[in-house]
Amino acid sequence: MCGIVGAVSQRNIVPILIQGLQRLEYRGYDSCGVAVHQGGELRRARSTSRVAELDAQVLQDGVEGLIGIAHTRWATHGAPAVHNAHPHFSHGTGADAKSAKAGRIALVHNGIIENHDELRAELQARGYEFSSQTDTEVIAHLVDSLYEGDLFDAVQRALPQLRGAYAIAVFCREEPQRVVGAREGSPLVLGVGKGETFLASDAMALAGVTDQIVYLEEGDVVDMQQGKYWITARADGGARPRVDRPVKTVHAHSGAAELGPYRHYMQKEIFEQPRAIGDTLEGVEAIAPELFGDGAAQVFAEIDKVLILACGTSSYSGMTAKYWLESIAKVPAQVEVASEYRYRDSVPDPKTLVVTISQSGETADTLAALKHARSLGMTNTLTICNVSTSAMVRECKLAYITRAGVEIGVASTKAFTTQLAGLFLLTLALAKVRGHLTAEAEADHLKAMRHLPVALQAVLALEPQVIAWAEDFASKENALFLGRGLHYPIALEGALKLKEISYIHAEAYPAGELKHGPLALVTSAMPVVTVAPNDALLEKLKSNIQEVKARGGQLYVFADADTRIESDAGVHVIRMPEHYGALSPILHVVPLQLLAYHTACARGTDVDKPRNLAKSVTVE
Template sequence: MCGIVGAIANRNIVPVLVEGLSRLEYRGYDSAGIAVIDHDDVKRVRRTGRVAEMANAAAEQHLESPLGIGHTRWATHGGVTESNAHPHVSFGELALVHNGIIENHEQMRARLQAEGYVFESQTDTEVIAHLVHSYQKKGLDLLHAVQTAVKELHGAFAIAVISKNEPNRLIAARQGCPLLIGLGEGENFIASDVSAILQATRRVQFLEEGDTAEVTRDKVTVFDGNDQVVERPEHVSDVSLSSLELGPYRHFMQKEIHEQPRAVSDTIEAVIDNNGFGPELFGDKAAEVFDAIDAVKILACGTSYYAGMTAKYWIESIAGIRCDVEIASEYRYRDIVANPKELIVTISQSGETLDTMEALKYAKSQGMEQTLSICNVPESAIPRASKIVYYTRAGAEIGVASTKAFTTQLVALFTLACTLAKVKGRLTAEQEHGYLEELRALPGSVQHALNIEPQIIAWAEKFAPKHNALFLGRGVHYPIALEGALKLKEISYIHAEAYPAGELKHGPLALVDESMPVVVIAPNDQLLEKVKSNIQEVRARGGEMFVFADLDSNFSEAEQVHVIRTPRHTGVLSPIVHTIPVQLLSYHTALAVGTDVDKPRNLAKSVTVE
C-alpha cells in the first residue's frame, strides 16, 4: 500500500519525484523519501509524516540529479520511524524502494548478516537492498543482480533500484504488486500508479507478473520471469490531471461524493447507448461465459464486499441465480467445493487489491475459469487476470474512504444482474424498459440526495461527541447500513456497527441507551412497516434515532426520532441513492471531530499487502 516513483532524464528529476509522491500520498503517508545519484554518490532524504516535510528537507539540501527514486510508505514491517522509511541504501552504493511484503525476509536477513551486512531498520525491504548488493559484490551488474535476487524472494513486491556504480540506468521489477513504465522523449519513468507521472507523460507500459525492466534515458527493455526480452504494449492514459486536483472542495472525499451524479451517469452510459442489457456490455467472451454458468460467487474486500452483498439480492431476485458473497482474504485460505459452472466475480476499485487477486488465482486453480472483474482502473492486474471485465467509470478516486467507486460498482452489479436475467430468459421486454428508465433517472436521484447535505451537517454536530453508533437496515439496504458504519469508523474514528434491523432483539438491543445514536435506513419498500416496528424497540429503550426516510413514506418526526427525507423511493436502485446520506453523515461528522478526512490513521487507499 505504498507508492513508488522513479525517473531518469537529462534534467533535474527531483521536482518530478516530489510531485509524483504528492500524487501517490493516498497510497501511504507514514513517511516519505527520495534517493538520487549525484556526482557518483547516493544522496538520500527521508522524513516521517507527509511528503511536504520530506520535500522541504530536499529543497534545503538543494538535492538535484538526473536519476532518482522516491517512495511514500504505509508501515507494515517496523514502526513509523525515519530509519524504517524508504529508500533503503546498501553500503552507500545502492538505493532501493519497495511496495509489498517479503515473506521469507527473516531467513534472508540471517543469511545476509552472516555475510557481514548490518541492518539499520526493522523492514523487510532492507533485505532486498542488501541481497541485490551481495550479488553485485559477486560481479553481477545491477540488472542481473536484481534478476537473481528477485528469484529468491517469496511474497509480493514491486521494486526500483539505482546504483552509483551504474548511474545511467534504473532497474525495476514486479511480482504481485503493480508497477508501470512511463515513456518520454529522452527520459523515462517508473511508478506504481499512472497519476505519479502524468505531469511528464501519458504513454505507459504495464509490467506483467515476474517482469524486470531496464530503464535508461533513451530505451526501456523488459524481461519476463525467464529473463527473456519481451514486448509490453504501450497505452495512452486517459486520466486527467484535473481529476487529481481538489478544485473548490476542502477534501477529495467531499469532491468525490459530489462527483457521483457524473460518475453514475458515465457508468450507465454504455447500457443506455446499447438500448438495453446484454453480454456485449461485458466483452467479446461474455456470451460464452454467461451461457456456461449456473451460479455466481462474488469475492471482494471492505466496501467492495458490501457492494457484493447488495448484488446478491439483485442477482437472486432478478436473475433467479444462486449468488454467494465471500470476503476474499478468507476465501483463499479455506477448502472450497469447486463448481466449474460458477461465475467468479471479483470487485476491486484499484484492480490490484492483493487479497482479491489471490482469491481469484485460487478459484482459477480449482478449475473455475469463468471469471468477471468489476474494476475502476483499466489494464490493472485483476482485469488482466479475468476472462471478462466491466469497467466502472468513476474516474480517479483519491480519498481513502471509497465513495464514487462504491456507487458505480453497484451500478455495474445491477447491470450484471439484469444481463444474467436476460441471458437466462427471465427478463421481459417490459421489465427491461422499466429498469432502463430507473437507470436513466438515477443520476438525478443521486443529485437530489446530495441536496439534503445542509440537514445532515446539523446531525453531524450531534454525532461528533459520541463514541459509538449503530446503523440499521433491512433487506437490500442492510449492506448500505454496513457501508455507513464502515465510513463513520474509517474517517471519524467513532466506533460504529451495523445490523439487520430485525436482529436488534437478538442481542444488539442491549447496547441501546441515550448515548448511542441509531441511524436507520427506512426506504418506502415492502419492509417499511417492519422497520417502523424495530424503531419502536429502540425508542422504548431510550435510544435516539436518526432516520433516512423516502420522501413518499409516511414517516413523522417525534421525540427521540429525527427524520431526513431522501428522494422519492427509487425502486430497485434505492440502495444506491441511500448510500449518499450515510457518506455525507460520515464526512461531516469527521469534519466536526477534526480528523484528517482524506488520510485516516492506519489506513491507505490501495491494499496491496495481506
C-alpha cells in the first residue's frame, strides 16, 4: 500500500528518494510526491502519474536537498488528486507570515487517523486552513501547532492525540538537518548508512543504499540527524525513555526485477512458480516440527485445534489448509477473515494454534487479529510468510518462511502457491506429532512435493489453450466458478483473480450450491468455470455440470485426464496433465491464474497495477 522513504545526508538525496519510491511501486498507488529542504525553504513535487513522471518533474524543477521525504499514496481519505498527494505542508495559522507563505512542517503518513474529524475542527478553530481532504494534513498542522523550536519534542507531544494507525516521517524548515519518524500499527524501518540515515516503510526501498536496518517497534519515535540517530519508546506517563534497537543486516532484493521475455510481472510470476515451490521446499528431507522453529514440537503437542487468520488470497490458502488439517492431521480447524475476527465475540481456547498467513507480513488487519487472539490468551502463534524480517514473523512464536521471492504484480500468484506448500508441510508436521502420519505416507507425500516443480511446468504448458478461452471471456461481464471440497477455495481464488485484474464480475460457489440460487444466473452469456479433479466428489460434480448444460450455460472445465469429461456443445475442456491427490489445488489454481491474466490482457487493463488495489494492505 502506501510507501514512505526519508533521508538525512550530506549529498543530494532526491535520487535516493525517487529510487526508493520506484522499489515500492509494486505495492500499488495512485499518487506520489517528494519534499526537500532547499534554499532555506520547503520544496515539493507531487503527481497523480507514475514515479517516473515525478522523477522527470523534479529534474525539470531542480528540486534537490540534503534532507527530504517521499511517498506513494493509495487513496483512503480524499480522491486521488494532486492536492491530496503527500507530502503535506503545514502553513501555520497566519501569525507567522513566513510560515504561512512557504510552509514550515512537511509530513508523509501511512495509515488512518480515526479521530481526524475532531482534530480538524480543533485546528480550524485555531486558524489552520486545510488544502486537502486527507487525515494526513491534520497531523502536519497538529505538529506545527506544537512546534516550539524542537521538532522531536513536537512530534512526541502530538502522537498521544492521534487515534488509529500511522507511520510518519516529518521535517521542519527551521531545522535543516533533521527528520523525525514514528510508528504505531504501521511498519517503519530505519536505515543506517555511513554518515547518513534513512527511513522507509519497507527495507526493500533501501536496497542498494544500506543493508543496516533497524526495525522500529510499536510506539517508537526516531530522531535522525547527519550520521546519528536516537529512538524513544512509548511510556505510560512521564518522559519517553531512550532505547536501543538492534541493527540487523538485511539483504533486501530490489523490486525492479527484469521482465525478461514476459509482458507483465504477473505473467513472469506465474511462470516462476515451479522455482518458487522448489525453493520453498528446499532442504525438507523429512517432516519434523522443527521446520517451524525451536519449540514447535512442544507447541504442536499441546494444541488441540487450529485458528487461521488471513485476508484475501491468503484466506483462500487457509481455507484449503482447513481441508488438509482435518482430513490428514485430524485437527479441527477454523478459518477467519482477519478484518472480521477482531470485531466479533468469539470463544477463545488457550490450546489453539493461531496461524497467520501473509505475503508481506505487514498486513494490518491480520496483525491486529493476531494481537487480538493473543489478548484472549491464545499465545501459541505461527505464521506462514514470505518476508523473514516482517512484523508478522517478529510477532509470532513460530514461522515458516516461504521463498517465493519478490512479488511485484498486485494480484498474488506465486505467493499463494508457496503458502499452500508451507501449509501442507504444517499439516504433515501436526499429523506426525499426533500419530496420524505413517512412515510410508510421509515418504509418499515428500515424493509428491519434490515432484511439484515438474508437475507445474506441465500445467504451464497449457497456456496456449487457456489463451483461446481468454478471447471468449474478454467480452463477458460476469462469470461463475465452481469447485467442490479441496477445490472450492481454488474456485474462490480463480474468481478473485479474474475480477482483480480484468474487472469482470466473478463469483465462486461450492458446486453443490448451484441449485440453491446461483443457477438462476446461468444463461449462454454466463461462462461457468469448473475445477474438476478426479477425486471422491467427481461424480457429484458431473451432476452439477449437467445442471449448467441443461440451462444452456457455457462450461469451461479444467479436468484431470481420467475424469471422462468430454468436450461437447457448450462444454469446453482443458485436460490437466496428471491427478495430484491432496496437492491437486496447487496445480489446479495455475490455469485459473493464466485465464485471469490473458483475459485482462485481451481487455487491455493495467495487469500489474489494477485500479483501486494495493499490494501490501497496511491500513484497515
